[in-house]
Amino acid sequence: xxxxxxxxxxxxxxxxxxxxxxxxxxxxxxxxxxxxxxxxxxxxxxxxxxxxxxxxxxxxxxxxxxxxxxxxxxxxxxxxxxxxxxxxxxxxxxxxxxxxxxxxxxxxxxxxxxxxxxxxxxxxxxxxxxxxxxxxxxxxxxxxxxxxxxxxxx
Amino acid sequence: xxxxxxxxxxxxxxxxxxxxxxxxxxxxxxxxxxxxxxxxxxxxxxxxxxxxxxxxxxxxxxxxxxxxxxxxxxxxxxxxxxxxxxxxxxxxxxxxxxxxxxxxxxxxxxxxxxxxxxxxxxxxxxxxxxxxxxxxxxxxxxxxxxxxxxxxxxxxxxxxxxxxxxxxxxxxxxxxxxxxxxxxxxxxxxxxxxxxxxxxxxxxxxxxxxxxxxxxxxxxxxxxxxxxxxxxxxxxxxxxxxxxxxxxxxxxxxxxxxxxxxxxxxxxxxxxxxxxxxxxxxxxxxxxxxxxxxxxxxxxxxxxxxxxxxxxxxxxxxxxxxxxxxxxxxxxxxxxxxxxxxxxxxxxxxxxxxxxxxxxxxxxxxxxxxxxxxxxx
Numbered sequence: 467x468x469x470x471x472x473x474x475x476x477x478x479x480x481x482x483x484x485x486x487x488x489x490x491x492x493x494x495x496x497x498x499x500x501x502x503x504x505x506x507x508x509x510x511x512x513x514x515x516x517x518x519x520x521x522x523x524x525x526x527x528x529x530x531x532x533x534x535x536x537x538x539x540x541x542x543x544x545x546x547x548x549x550x551x552x553x554x555x556x557x558x559x560x561x562x563x564x565x566x567x568x569x570x571x572x573x574x575x576x577x578x579x580x581x582x583x584x585x586x587x588x589x590x591x592x593x594x595x596x597x598x599x600x601x602x603x604x605x606x607x608x609x610x611x612x613x614x615x616x617x618x619x620x
Numbered sequence: 621x622x623x624x625x626x627x628x629x630x631x632x633x634x635x636x637x638x639x640x641x642x643x644x645x646x647x648x649x650x651x652x653x654x655x656x657x658x659x660x661x662x663x664x665x666x667x668x669x670x671x672x673x674x675x676x677x678x679x680x681x682x683x684x685x686x687x688x689x690x691x692x693x694x695x696x697x698x699x700x701x702x703x704x705x706x707x708x709x710x711x712x713x714x715x716x717x718x719x720x721x722x723x724x725x726x727x728x729x730x731x732x733x734x735x736x737x738x739x740x741x742x743x744x745x746x747x748x749x750x751x752x753x754x755x756x757x758x759x760x761x762x763x764x765x766x767x768x769x770x771x772x773x774x775x776x777x778x779x780x781x782x783x784x785x786x787x788x789x790x791x792x793x794x795x796x797x798x799x800x801x802x803x804x805x806x807x808x809x810x811x812x813x814x815x816x817x818x819x820x821x822x823x824x825x826x827x828x829x830x831x832x833x834x835x836x837x838x839x840x841x842x843x844x845x846x847x848x849x850x851x852x853x854x855x856x857x858x859x860x861x862x863x864x865x866x867x868x869x870x871x872x873x874x875x876x877x878x879x880x881x882x883x884x885x886x887x888x889x890x891x892x893x894x895x896x897x898x899x900x901x902x903x904x905x906x907x908x909x910x911x912x913x914x915x916x917x918x919x920x921x922x923x924x925x926x927x928x929x930x931x932x933x934x935x936x937x938x939x940x941x942x943x944x945x946x947x948x949x950x951x952x953x954x955x956x957x958x959x960x961x962x963x964x965x966x967x968x969x970x971x972x973x974x975x976x977x978x979x980x981x982x983x984x985x986x987x988x989x990x991x992x993x994x995x996x997x
Binding site: 544545546547548549551552553558562566567568569570571579580581582583584607608610611 | 633634635640641642643644645646647648649650653742756757760761763764765766769770771772778779794795797798800
């Protein structure tokens with residue numbers, strides 16, 4: 467995962483405030499949290515910064531794949547065992563008779579659900595990591611095929 | 621709710637909505653979504669025909685043959701297996717399903733080795749052994765649906781506190797990678813040696829640190845379970861005495877044969893009183909001249925030298941899908957995918973009977989085809 471400093475080094479560093487942020491450093495932070503878009507930095511789209519812009523875009527590719535909680539699912543590696551769904555503490559609390567007892571999850575909008583043999587992210591707003599509340603890695607820990615990863619661990 | 625027949629877990633909580641199948645693993649989803657891919661057609665000597673003439677030709681071949689072997693039946697329902705046993709009795713055929721779990725399954729049926737159901741495992745089990753099987757790949761939902769991860773009546777605090785996982789294998793498999801907190805991976809070079817070590821430790825003797833740690837956990841609970849796979853069967857060979865003693869000291873044993881209705885096969889065989897044959901040995905001895913292959917692909921799974929001998933036999937294949945064996949068969953009779961297109965009953969890996977809930981209907985299934993062959997004779 468790229469650090470805000472890596473991105474800051476490639477930004478114009480003029481603190482022009484055109485993006486609405488006070489400094490380029492804070493813009494770099496928000497870029498990684500997906501609160502700002504690269505297009506908000508207008509000077510970067512001028513020809514003299516083209517090479518730097520490309521480098522930032524390359525760095526942000528991995529960030530774009532992740533959800534708001536930093537969860538990345540590699541569907542090619544998933545075999546649909548459902549370990550991640552059963553171990554998820556939120557699923558166990560919200561659906562003790564379903565996912566908590568090993569059955570398929572019965573929630574209308576769970577965090578994860580196995581569809582067509584592959585785990586899919588349905589709604590991350592229930593996740594304990596949403597808006598940085600708790601750092602929980604239960605789903606990633608119990609995925610031996612490494613189909614689940616978190617952005618900060620890349 | 622659909623009952624998945626992808627492996628012997630027979631998960632009964634699968635939801636299907638149009639082309640979306642929920643909660644099933646990749647095996648089950650593949651079985652359902654690819655149901656219309658690579659289907660067989662009735663063939664006689666590679667030429668297309670109708671199903672009745674294919675059955676007639678099969679009967680003719682059986683009438684002319686001296687010794688027949690019936691192979692497969694793992695994906696067939698209990699009803700179809702019973703008819704196959706009747707057929708085997710009538711033409712005194714050898715019966716085999718390619719699984720090596722026969723001896724242990726028979727011991728469970730005779731109640732010589734204690735066994736339990738997966739529901740009990742979920743509710744009460746503390747120490748869970750996975751011995752010689754990579755369950756995460758062979759039966760993907762086994763751990764999350766029935767054993768290690770779910771919370772049960774007496775095991776409310778989840779896998780990290782209320783379960784102890786022991787994985788014994790020759791390599792660090794995907795299942796072994798799951799042995800983290802409150803769990804242990806024991807690398808095995810000699811299964812019998814480890815069992816002997818466990819027995820010594822259970823009786824208060826000296827053993828290695830890992831074994832002693834597991835024994836300490838075993839003594840904490842009176843409900844522990846051992847899941848044994850193909851690796852364990854190979855490791856034990858014919859000496860089962862020590863293993864039986866080990867199981868009765870620890871708790872219960874449940875086989876983990878991924879073949880869908882393999883336990884049903886052993887039960888049907890046991891009830892019919894027919895000894896299980898080994899097709900590979902029969903082929904090496906050239907003891908059979910005809911084989912009926914039901915829902916299996918032995919040409920693909922057998923060693924090359926044996927498969928070459930199999931290809932020389934008269935082959936009658938009853939299969940819903942095209943396989944290597946069906947491509948060289950004398951007669952191919954298309955069948956239905958059990959659980960998807962035809963109903964019936966099957967046995968889960970712990971000998972619990974499960975009623976299938978087919979979604980589509982098919983005119984011909986294994987049971988009907990075997991019945992008409994039996995009628996023709």
